[in-house]
Amino acid sequence: MQRGSDRLSRHRDDEMKHELQGLLRSGHPTRTEEWHDPEPTADDDPQLAGGPVTPGGASVGTVRQELARHLTRSAFPAPPRHLAGTLRRAYAPDTLVEAVEQLPSEQRYGTVQELAEALVREET
Numbered sequence: 001m002q003r004g005s006d007r008l009s010r011h012r013d014d015e016m017k018h019e020l021q022g023l024l025r026s027g028h029p030t031r032t033e034e035w036h037d038p039e040p041t042a043d044d045d046p047q048l049a050g051g052p053v054t055p056g057g058a059s060v061g062t063v064r065q066e067l068a069r070h071l072t073r074s075a076f077p078a079p080p081r082h083l084a085g086t087l088r089r090a091y092a093p094d095t096l097v098e099a100v101e102q103l104p105s106e107q108r109y110g111t112v113q114e115l116a117e118a119l120v121r122e123e124t
Contacts, residue, residue: 064116068094077110 004021022069058066075083080103085098099119 002085009055031035039061058120060113060116060120063096063119064112066115067119070096071112076112077108079105079108083109083115 067087070085070087070092075086078086080100084097084100087100099122100115101120103122107118109118
């Protein structure tokens with residue numbers, strides 16, 4: 001026998017699914033007032049509202065964090081071409097992949113920090 005949530009009734013579970021349905025389908029809040037949203041956006045995630053992080057206007061820490069979301073330790077050390085392929089397979093934003101592809105091909109990067117510093121340095 002299949003049961004719903006232990007804390008909530010089956011009807012409340014269905015009601016909560018219905019509330020989230022618009023958000024899940026559209027990918028953005030569908031309510032006019034933020035306080036109506038089932039789960040409001042976080043104050044410490046401003047880059048989500050502006051799209052993907054791009055190396056040109058971001059700090060080394062922000063670029064490093066975005067790279068770390070898509071690259072593992074096993075990807076290093078590697079040249080930019082290999083890292084760009086790994087980023088593509090991890091569905092990283094195109095702006096980030098293109099920035100890595102534009103780095104000097106003879107260089108090898110040993111850590112995410114080195115790669116992030118090179119990306120920010122190239123854009124300035």
